[in-house]
Amino acid sequence: MTTTCEPADTRTKDARTQPAGLPEDELAPPPEDEEDIPVPPGAPSALLRSLLGPLRGRIAAAIAVILLQQAALQAGPLLVALAMDRGIPALRDNDAGPLVAVIVAYLGCALLGTLFQWTFIRISARINQDVLMDLRGRIFRHAQRLSLDFHERYTSGRIISRATSDVEALRELLSEGLQELLTVSLSVCSISVILLVLDWQLGLAALLAFLPLCVITQSFRNRSRLVYRRSRTAAASLIVRFTETMNGIRPVKAFRLEPTNDAAFGVVNRQSAAATADSLLEVARYGGLSRMTANVWTTGVVVLGAYLVTDGSAELGVLTAFVLYLHRLFEPIDQLAMFLNSYQSAAAALEKIAGLLAHEPTVAEPADPADLPASTIKGREVHFEKTRFAYRTGKEVLPPFDLLLSAGQTVAVVGATGAGKSTVAKLLARFYDPTEGRITLDGVDLRDLSGPELRRGVVMVTQESFLFSGTVAENIAIGRPGADRAEIEEAARAIGAHEFIAELPDGYDTDVRKRGGRISAGQRQLVAFARALLADPAVLILDEATSSLDVPGEQAVQQAMRTVLAGRTAVIIAHRLSTVEIADRVLVMDQGRIVEDGTPRELIDRAGRFARLHRAWRDSLV
Numbered sequence: 001m002t003t004t005c006e007p008a009d010t011r012t013k014d015a016r017t018q019p020a021g022l023p024e025d026e027l028a029p030p031p032e033d034e035e036d037i038p039v040p041p042g043a044p045s046a047l048l049r050s051l052l053g054p055l056r057g058r059i060a061a062a063i064a065v066i067l068l069q070q071a072a073l074q075a076g077p078l079l080v081a082l083a084m085d086r087g088i089p090a091l092r093d094n095d096a097g098p099l100v101a102v103i104v105a106y107l108g109c110a111l112l113g114t115l116f117q118w119t120f121i122r123i124s125a126r127i128n129q130d131v132l133m134d135l136r137g138r139i140f141r142h143a144q145r146l147s148l149d150f151h152e153r154y155t156s157g158r159i160i161s162r163a164t165s166d167v168e169a170l171r172e173l174l175s176e177g178l179q180e181l182l183t184v185s186l187s188v189c190s191i192s193v194i195l196l197v198l199d200w201q202l203g204l205a206a207l208l209a210f211l212p213l214c215v216i217t218q219s220f221r222n223r224s225r226l227v228y229r230r231s232r233t234a235a236a237s238l239i240v241r242f243t244e245t246m247n248g249i250r251p252v253k254a255f256r257l258e259p260t261n262d263a264a265f266g267v268v269n270r271q272s273a274a275a276t277a278d279s280l281l282e283v284a285r286y287g288g289l290s291r292m293t294a295n296v297w298t299t300g301v302v303v304l305g306a307y308l309v310t311d312g313s314a315e316l317g318v319l320t321a322f323v324l325y326l327h328r329l330f331e332p333i334d335q336l337a338m339f340l341n342s343y344q345s346a347a348a349a350l351e352k353i354a355g356l357l358a359h360e361p362t363v364a365e366p367a368d369p370a371d372l373p374a375s376t377i378k379g380r381e382v383h384f385e386k387t388r389f390a391y392r393t394g395k396e397v398l399p400p401f402d403l404l405l406s407a408g409q410t411v412a413v414v415g416a417t418g419a420g421k422s423t424v425a426k427l428l429a430r431f432y433d434p435t436e437g438r439i440t441l442d443g444v445d446l447r448d449l450s451g452p453e454l455r456r457g458v459v460m461v462t463q464e465s466f467l468f469s470g471t472v473a474e475n476i477a478i479g480r481p482g483a484d485r486a487e488i489e490e491a492a493r494a495i496g497a498h499e500f501i502a503e504l505p506d507g508y509d510t511d512v513r514k515r516g517g518r519i520s521a522g523q524r525q526l527v528a529f530a531r532a533l534l535a536d537p538a539v540l541i542l543d544e545a546t547s548s549l550d551v552p553g554e555q556a557v558q559q560a561m562r563t564v565l566a567g568r569t570a571v572i573i574a575h576r577l578s579t580v581e582i583a584d585r586v587l588v589m590d591q592g593r594i595v596e597d598g599t600p601r602e603l604i605d606r607a608g609r610f611a612r613l614h615r616a617w618r619d620s621l622v
């Protein structure tokens with residue numbers, strides 16, 4: 001029933017600006033519905049603040065250490081100037097003292113610089129790890145909290161790309177970019193001050209270079225922002241295509257979809273490559289322009305310096321230090337380009353992560369949860385009161401719908417495909433909330449029940465009987481976390497699953513591997529029933545698998561159903577009419593309405609829709 005609603009074309013105008021050489025329709029970013037998740041203004045910066053806020057102390061320590069490292073580093077050329085203008089003249093007068101002092105100071109600074117650099121890397125590595133761990137945890141927790149309607153349109157691949165490739169973009173910024181930014185800004189500030197102190201005229205002439213450099217940087221930022229957004233979208237599309245294909249590997253094999261998928265993957269792969277190439281082109285353009293500006297400027301300053309030295313208004317040692325400092329001033333421009341590269345990529349990633357984290361679940365936990373009334377019996381009364389429901393994108397599936405199920409009743413719901421059977425079940429399991437009206441459990445609105453209370457109240461066993469990676473025992477224990485081995489085995493025995501589990505290579509400790517590859521569909525259903533039996537809910541919903549089992553398998557499942565349903569209120573979406581025989585009541589649905597309602601016997605005698613279905617089924621058995 002899971003659908004992926006991909007709007008026809010959500011490309012932005014800018015995203016359609018493609019580089020030459022590849023066909024335009026291929027390079028357009030794949031249609032994505034991410035525009036459906038608006039990013040509230042300020043959300044990315046608020047997220048960043050909330051991530052860095054708790055680490056304020058360590059960040060301050062990192063900045064202090066990098067300041068000290070810069071001081072040690074920038075002292076180098078000053079000491080060279082001192083050696084040339086004071087040390088060497090003193091040596092000519094047979095006084096080696098000043099030169100030796102300068103050499104010792106130079107070596108000391110180099111040693112301290114290395115030490116501070118090492119300390120900074122240690123502190124910043126811990127900050128990075130903490131931020132990334134926190135962020136990954138938040139994405140995982142939030143994605144789990146989000147409602148089913150969200151997951152139906154925001155594919156799992158996209159969530160994975162938020163938690164992997166987007167977090168990776170942030171990691172790059174934090175682990176390399178931030179250090180570069182701190183080093184570059186500190187070295188630019190300290191060198192600027194030194195240059196002005198050494199010679200204010202030359203210093204001013206050198207610093208004027210920042211005017212054209214700022215213009216070039218701003219233009220790079222504006223141009224690259226769009227390219228990086230495109231690049232993040234393309235990276236997500238790659239992961240989406242990958243996960244979708246691997247999740248659907250069985251239909252892929254069954255329909256020999258490999259060539260078609262190869263072609264489709266090739267398109268997103270090329271889109272991603274083109275986006276990355278565009279971003280690198282921007283970096284190269286920025287790096288080239290800024291370096292050329294810096295070189296032209298350095299030449300001009302050296303010419304001016306040479307003139308001042310000839311004029312006698314500057315010393316040669318000062319000009320030498322100036323040239324060394326100028327080299328250091330402009331050298332980090334390449335680093336700045338790399339920083340801006342990681343910054344833009346991380347900003348686009350942070351925007352997408354912030355959008356996901358700001359999205360609130362539509363099926364929310366109640367602020368003031370209510371408890372279910374105490375009951376002496378296992379089952380509870382279920383009441384759909386004037387319930388209407390429409391999926392986010394579609395027409396109304398349930399027109400005003402009223403249904404009362406008494407406690408302990410086993411109800412089978414039948415009807416043509418698309419009649420709304422699963423929708424009724426999913427509303428009762430509170431996967432969605434009704435658009436209008438309410439659904440109550442012993443008179444309490446499902447919306448007022450807390451998560452744990454709802455889990456005790458209603459459990460749904462879905463068609464796929466999904467098994468998580470882990471052992472068979474762990475899969476059964478999902479029904480009641482903390483259940484001991486005896487309880488797990490008791491549930492399996494009651495369901496009739498013990499025999500086949502005992503025959504598995506490691507019995508209950510057999511790893512079912514991904515999607516229970518090692519056990520059959522019927523056995524998977526039995527494990528799912530044992531899980532439900534252990535959960536012991538008041539209301540159990542079974543969305544019966546459509547796959548036809550062999551006769552012994554079907555009988556085993558029928559028997560297991562009787563055990564698991566005993567005493568509780570049960571709703572079975574019945575795809576096999578044999579299942580209906582264990583029901584007290586049958587509902588026939590058509591276009592979201594109940595068109596027949598009665599015991600199986602009554603409906604067969606009434607000669608209506610169910611009777612016709614039943615007759616056809618009986619005839620097919622002979």
Ligand SMILES: Nc1ncnc2c1ncn2[C@@H]1O[C@H](COP(=O)(O)OP(=O)(O)OP(=O)(O)O)[C@@H](O)[C@H]1O
Nearest residue numbers: 001003152391394397416417418419420421422423
């Ligand atoms: N997630 C969804 N988003 C939008 N529309 C949906 C969604 N799930 C179901 N529908 C639509 O709601 C209607 C009822 O679907 P539902 O799955 O409840 O039918 P059903 O009786 O259970 O069918 P089946 O026997 O084939 O499982 C159908 O028209 C279907 O297309």
